[in-house]
Amino acid sequence: MPELPEVEVSRLGISPHLQQQRIEKVxxxxxxxxxxxxxEILQIRQQPVLDVTRRAKYLLIHLPEGExxxxxxxxxxxxxxxxxxxAGKHDHVDIYLNNGLMLRLNDTRRFGAVLWQxxxxxxxxxANLGPEPLLGDFHAAMLLAACQxxxxxxxxxxMDNHVVVGVGNIYANEALFQAGIHPKMPANQLTAEKAELLxxxxxxxxxxxxxxxxxxxxDFSQTDGKPGYFAQQLLVxxxxxxxxxxxxxxxxxxxxxxxxxxxxxxxxxxx
Numbered sequence: 001m002p003e004l005p006e007v008e009v010s011r012l013g014i015s016p017h018l019q020q021q022r023i024e025k026v027x028x029x030x031x032x033x034x035x036x037x038x039x040e041i042l043q044i045r046q047q048p049v050l051d052v053t054r055r056a057k058y059l060l061i062h063l064p065e066g067e068x069x070x071x072x073x074x075x076x077x078x079x080x081x082x083x084x085x086x087a088g089k090h091d092h093v094d095i096y097l098n099n100g101l102m103l104r105l106n107d108t109r110r111f112g113a114v115l116w117q118x119x120x121x122x123x124x125x126x127a128n129l130g131p132e133p134l135l136g137d138f139h140a141a142m143l144l145a146a147c148q149x150x151x152x153x154x155x156x157x158x159m160d161n162h163v164v165v166g167v168g169n170i171y172a173n174e175a176l177f178q179a180g181i182h183p184k185m186p187a188n189q190l191t192a193e194k195a196e197l198l199x200x201x202x203x204x205x206x207x208x209x210x211x212x213x214x215x216x217x218x219d220f221s222q223t224d225g226k227p228g229y230f231a232q233q234l235l236v237x238x239x240x241x242x243x244x245x246x247x248x249x250x251x252x253x254x255x256x257x258x259x260x261x262x263x264x265x266x267x268x269x270x271x
Contacts, residue, residue, distance in 0.1 A: 002072045004133070004166030005209035007057045010078055012210075014103055015052040017080045018061065022098040023047045030092040033110050034073055037093070040116040041068065049097075056129050056165035061095075066118040068095075069125075073111030079104045130164045133202050138164050140196040147187035147195070154190060155183035156257050158198075167202055169259045171209070173237040175202045182268045183261045184254075236262040 002010070026044050031037040044063070051062040059078075061068040070078070083102045087094070093105040093114050105114065117123040131137040146163045147154070157163055158172045167175070176183050179198040181190075190198075235245055240253025240262045249266040 002057070002077075003168035003170055003209075004057060005171075005206055005213055007059065007072060007166075008054055008210050009213035010072070011052055011054045011059055014059075014078055014080060017099070017101055018049045018052050018097065018103065021049050023049060023061075023063070024096040024098055027094040027096065028092065028114075029087065030110065033092065033107060034071070034113045035115065037114050038116045040066070040118075041114055044068070055126055056132075056161060058126060060117070064119070066116060066121070069113070069115040069117055069123060070105065071113040071115075073107060073109065073113065075109040076105060076107035076112030079106065128162055130160070130162050133164050133166055133206055138199060138203075140192065140199045143199055144190060144192055144195040147190045150187040152187055153184045153256055154181060154187045155261060157187040158202075159257070159259075164202075166206070169261075170234070170237045171202070171205050173262055174205050174235055177236045177263060177268060178205070180268055182270065183256055183263050185269075236264065238262070 023044055024046060026041055028037055028042060047063040047065065049061060049063065051060075053060045053062065057071060059070040059072075061070070072078070080101055081104055083094075083096055083100055085102075085104070087104075088106070090108045090110075091104055091106050092110070095103040097103070105112065115123060115125070117126075131142065143164070147157055150157050155172050155176060158167050158175070159169065173183070175198060178201045179194060181194055181198060236251055238260075239251050240260070242251055243249070244251055244264040244267060247264065247266045249264055251262050251264055253260060253262045255261065
């Protein structure tokens with residue numbers, strides 16, 4: 001599943017093509033994605049794009065009457081193409097712009113979503129989300145307060161969108177390794193010092209991934225313009241059984257919340 005940096009790079013990629021343009025129409029070939037595409041989407045005509053933003057892993061295209069919400073799900077990606085580009089099997093939604101281009105959603109597994117949020121309302125999917133990890137309201141005191149109420153594993157708390165949004169499995173593995181915190185440690189054992197370090201590491205890892213992903217933007221308007229995951233050296237994720245880059249101890253792989261979790265028993269301790 002695309003994580004927050006991939007979604008943010010998608011936003012950066014599509015924004016120059018959408019801002020100050022007008023949506024002429026929306027063509028939907030398959031309404032049954034993760035949720036049924038609502039009628040309001042089909043009725044969008046001649047609407048100026050006011051802004052393109054991101055909340056957690058949701059992209060929001062702001063229009064005068066509300067926001068068009070896009071979620072990429074497990075396999076979705078966006079491409080900006082000429083309007084005469086033939087549609088493929090999994091090209092489910094086209095958003096036509098007055099500049100001769102269209103924004104196309106391709107979603108092989110159909111776990112993505114295209115939804116509608118009327119003006120001055122908050123969609124139920126975004127009503128109870130935690131703070132954005134790259135903004136100031138995600139800080140050590142806030143994280144520590146959230147963890148003090150929970151005895152579940154710190155990795156699961158870090159991935160809880162009610163605590164902080166967008167720290168998916170890949171980046172949670174990496175952040176806990178760099179902060180020297182065992183993923184199974186009960187969240188209420190997090191110290192103030194470690195909370196400060198973990199917040200800093202999360203921000204650094206996500207910002208670096210977005211920066212690296214920016215190198216894909218030059219190709220975003222091509223037919224193969226999927227940003228994908230970024231070329232970066234992952235220190236632990238996907239490396240179970242290999243040597244730790246720091247101490248050469250064999251990395252262990254376990255399952256936490258049905259997700260692959262890799263850690264170094266020397267650098268992060270044992271629980």
